Amino acid sequence: MKGSVRDLGCPDRCVAAAEVLVSGGEVAAEAIVRELADELSPVRWMDAVPVLQRIGDTAFDCLVQGLLDASTATAKDRVGLAFTRLGAGFLDRYVTAMSHTSALVRCQAVVGIRLCEGAVVSTVSDLLPLLGDSDPEVAQQAQDTLAIRGKEIEAGLVPLLQQIRREGPGRQRARALTVLAALGGETVLPAQDVAAIERLVRVKLPDDRPTALWACWNHWIAVPSGDQAGIISILGLTDPRPVTFALGNDIVDSDGHDNEPGRYGRFARVFVTPELDGWTFVLGAWCDPCDAERSEDVLRLCTRLSARYGHAEAYYYGAQGDGSAWLVTEHGKVLRRYSETGDGEDHVLTLGDPLPFEQERREELGLHPVWDAALEAEDDADAWQWAAFELAPQIAQHLGTSPLHIGSETTSRGVGVIALTPYGVAHGVPTGAYRV
Structure with missing residues (x-):
């Protein structure tokens, strides 16, 4: 047998x-x-x-x-x-x-x-x-x-x-x-x-401390200002509700998984942090600077933010090796947009000249600091792609700070909120149970 x-x-x-x-x-x-x-x-x-x-x-x-x-x-x-x-x-x-x-x-x-x-x-x-x-x-x-x-x-x-x-x-x-x-x-x-959940949030907020905000797919807008209400207004967000760092992060991480074709749950809500070391972050897939549906609106919104606050950035970083993208605007103008996610259409998003940090990284790799992707040798292109996949958090940190690297020592002022985007107003929000 x-x-x-x-x-x-x-x-x-x-x-x-x-x-x-x-x-x-x-x-x-x-x-x-x-x-x-x-x-x-x-x-x-x-x-x-x-x-x-x-x-x-x-x-x-x-x-x-x-x-x-x-x-x-x-x-x-x-x-x-x-x-x-x-x-x-x-x-x-x-x-x-x-x-x-x-x-x-x-x-x-x-x-x-x-x-x-x-x-x-x-x-x-x-x-x-x-x-x-x-x-x-x-x-x-x-x-x-x-x-x-x-x-x-x-x-x-x-x-x-x-x-x-x-x-x-x-x-x-x-x-x-x-x-x-x-x-x-x-x-x-x-x-x-x-009512009990809202009371629990209120009880936890006074002792809530900043914590690194990580998700499977990380998308955020960064503004060097503590004007949370003004940022919310410019972005057209509504119904802000106070949340802890854990709850805000859990919601946008969970929403990011609601990515079935034809559904807009991943774009429904964002977490707007309190002022952190002089910066305010807006987190959620709605902030994605390289998404086919969102990229142009994110560019428009960042341009408006930078016109008011002098500077605004947007990033994508796939924590599982899914690539990076960055958008940098200043005084109402786009300085740079670049995407390296392995998508064959990444190149169509490129705007502006390489940032000094990009050039320095290329020199470290033995590559020409300023390049033409169409003329670059295949081996050089591969080397740059692998490096650029991990570059978004590094650029964010170089230009200011990153929500991926904040911690309990970060100076915090105010309270973070979850707010509805126009997608959330029109289509509703995903269901789920979250950590407070």
Whole structure:
């Protein structure tokens, strides 16, 4: 039997091996699960699952036992991957497993349900109690499943969560609030919850200290002024609401992930910092100087800001190696705009002469300080591209300061706010639960 199990990982023998194993029933299922628990085995969960599905309920039981018997974290992960991917045909078994005495089995059963399309519709009454499970990981998985899959039945789920917020059980209330925020945002939160969150922000603000503002994709406008209200006015932002640094950063980071085609959630809100060492930063994808939709408006707005405050900059920096872009304006004129993100259209954004910092960096690389991209040798172009990918934070720091490098020692005056952009007014804001 062991040889047949190992053959599941061999393309030229897997079909025949599967037929032998399906006919082996419980004995074969036990052998497959033992193989999955072997950290050195070449058999993968995707090789084993089709056979386990065909064996049926017996295989489900063997996987449960395999989870209980697994002696290492890796073994648990390997068996768990197979267990959670058996599919909708095992939905009833997953529901039953959610009441198992083992927290690990309960947790994996919830994950299995999350991976079944449409499963939350029929399992919501079983998932809700797990928001208060005694094991934090089980409760977290139930919360994540309802938040991710709950939109399939949002209209029916929201009233149930609101009822938990009003009436309990108490152990479910905190996670019910998080799921509500993820599904419908502030519009579906009970009024007392909104008031409580606003009170919490007010309580935290007096002791709130600057912290580095990092996101997966970083976009910001920098103005050498503490005139927050004037900057908000010039940018056409509305409905500013006080936030902590953690909350402001979390909102714009989360919004930045709302980037499905045709959706404007990533442009809906910005975080406007208090005055930090004489500068005010506006953070959010709406500030992107190289986005196809936003670049010209960001140029226009920065030009207006610089006409009033003498100087204004806009930056993009992809923290996962996704490139850089910078826009520098002074006294109502554009000094420089440059983008290096790997996009074939980057060059069309270039305006003005290279900044002194760009020239110095090129000289450090052994390149000519002023260049014509069309004439530059391929090796030189590659060297510059790799260097320029990381350049935005360095240029920002050289010209003044960067929100990526502020900290508790940064001099701060005023309170940061989250404000709506014209996109947010027109299209609404993404839903989500955020850190205060």
